Amino acid sequence: MKRAPGSLVLAFGVVLLSAPSRSLPTLPGSSLHSAVAAGIVGRELDSVLESRNGVVTSAAEAASAAEVRRKIQDDEAGTYIGEILLERDSAVVRWPDGQPPLTVWIQPWARVTDFDPAFVDSVQAAFKVWDNVGTPVHFVFVHDSADAQIHVHWIDHFDQPISGRTKWARDDSWAITEANVVLAVHHNEGATLDEESMKALALHEIGHVMGLDHTSDDLSIMAPRVRVRSLADEDRATVRLLYELPVGPIPRD
Ligand SMILES: [Zn+2]
Numbered sequence: 001m002k003r004a005p006g007s008l009v010l011a012f013g014v015v016l017l018s019a020p021s022r023s024l025p026t027l028p029g030s031s032l033h034s035a036v037a038a039g040i041v042g043r044e045l046d047s048v049l050e051s052r053n054g055v056v057t058s059a060a061e062a063a064s065a066a067e068v069r070r071k072i073q074d075d076e077a078g079t080y081i082g083e084i085l086l087e088r089d090s091a092v093v094r095w096p097d098g099q100p101p102l103t104v105w106i107q108p109w110a111r112v113t114d115f116d117p118a119f120v121d122s123v124q125a126a127f128k129v130w131d132n133v134g135t136p137v138h139f140v141f142v143h144d145s146a147d148a149q150i151h152v153h154w155i156d157h158f159d160q161p162i163s164g165r166t167k168w169a170r171d172d173s174w175a176i177t178e179a180n181v182v183l184a185v186h187h188n189e190g191a192t193l194d195e196e197s198m199k200a201l202a203l204h205e206i207g208h209v210m211g212l213d214h215t216s217d218d219l220s221i222m223a224p225r226v227r228v229r230s231l232a233d234e235d236r237a238t239v240r241l242l243y244e245l246p247v248g249p250i251p252r253d
Pocket residue numbers: 012013014035037204208214224
């Protein structure tokens with residue numbers, strides 16, 4: 001896999017708990033996600049942060065930073081953009097502007113027990129949901145993995161107690177350049193995911209692909225423990241705002 005110099009890969013692992021013994025209330029038939037979003041940070045992180053801290057902000061940059069902060073203040077109600085920026089040390093990480101539809105390859109078949117080709121449909125449906133949230137990001141499915149910017153693979157289960165994992169890489173301008181999603185056919189403790197759980201899991205992971213991070217709000221698809229099956233208004237509002245902000249660190253005062 002080709003990476004731009006200075007790229008940084010973050011990984012998000014999610015636990016999808018199916019155990020009915022969990023005391024948390026869930027929607028009928030819904031699944032629980034319990035997250036261990038482990039940030040795996042490439043060796044370049046230190047130098048990236050150093051150059052950020054050492055940057056000299058010009059007057060023009062300061063003015064635009066003030067505009068960005070004002071925009072966030074004006075528009076953050078009903079979003080969890082604040083949680084994301086906190087997690088990202090006040091950097092906006094997302095796909096760059098002016099892109100043609102992002103190419104997505106979903107592994108069509110896997111030599112995995114209980115793999116159901118309908119899972120592919122679940123994941124496609126999840127991409128279509130994110131395609132329609134009102135951001136400039138759109139997706140097109142491709143048959144050749146070599147042509148894809150986003151890859152979705154299947155595994156039997158994770159050795160860690162997680163059910164899905166997303167990694168993305170970004171370039172020096174903080175724009176995402178590629179993403180890889182791995183989805184498990186079985187929960188860590190052995191139960192097979194059904195199609196609806198798979199779609200919910202895919203919705204969550206594609207949220208990471210878009211550049212979202214976790215939120216403490218249980219009604220969001222990006223909650224560490226996902227109890228919902230569809231996007232909430234705040235998911236749509238947050239991702240729209242993310243794509244209205246310029247890519248990169250927001251300089252502080
Ligand atoms: Zn996650």
